[in-house]
Amino acid sequence: MDEEVTTIHITKTLTSAVIVELIEQYPNLAEITCSPSVYNRTSSRYIDALDQLDIKVKKKYKWGAKSKTNGAEFEVLKLSNEGLKPREIAERLGITINRVYYLLKKSEADFDNRIRKHNHEEVKRLKDEESLSAKEISQVLDIPLRTVYYILNKK
Numbered sequence: 001m002d003e004e005v006t007t008i009h010i011t012k013t014l015t016s017a018v019i020v021e022l023i024e025q026y027p028n029l030a031e032i033t034c035s036p037s038v039y040n041r042t043s044s045r046y047i048d049a050l051d052q053l054d055i056k057v058k059k060k061y062k063w064g065a066k067s068k069t070n071g072a073e074f075e076v077l078k079l080s081n082e083g084l085k086p087r088e089i090a091e092r093l094g095i096t097i098n099r100v101y102y103l104l105k106k107s108e109a110d111f112d113n114r115i116r117k118h119n120h121e122e123v124k125r126l127k128d129e130e131s132l133s134a135k136e137i138s139q140v141l142d143i144p145l146r147t148v149y150y151i152l153n154k155k
Contacts, residue, residue, distance in 0.1 A: 032055060
């Protein structure tokens with residue numbers, strides 16, 4: 001019996017047997033916290049019965065591991081917007097390249113700093129603004145027709 005404890009956190013659904021066990025183990029219990037999923041699985045009758053005994057049942061969020069990024073995602077995003085490649089960002093910040101990719105994905109950044117052999121924007125501009133066919137774009141820019149189709153069909 002632990003008479004000093006007034007608040008506990010549970011990870012399993014409240015049942016009559018669990019409630020009796022908790023009250024016997026913690027006679028001065030005033031509050032029970034649990035995750036939202038456990039709270040939703042618990043019968044409202046048990047919650048009301050505990051309320052009549054002056055024991056409040058509350059949902060408690062933010063349990064689990066804390067983020068280890070320490071604001072690094074903002075620094076990675078800033079460097080990627082400056083045009084640095086992931087490898088350069090990793091070297092500059094002293095983190096792994098996989099971590100750079102993870103942080104960019106987590107921030108839902110539009111990361112497209114690859115050096116391309118052909119100018120994709122120019123191909124799309126010729127198609128949209130000047131209404132040239134794929135064959136004409138291929139001839140004007142001197143790039144393979146297959147590449148033009150690839151660029152135009154890429155989403």
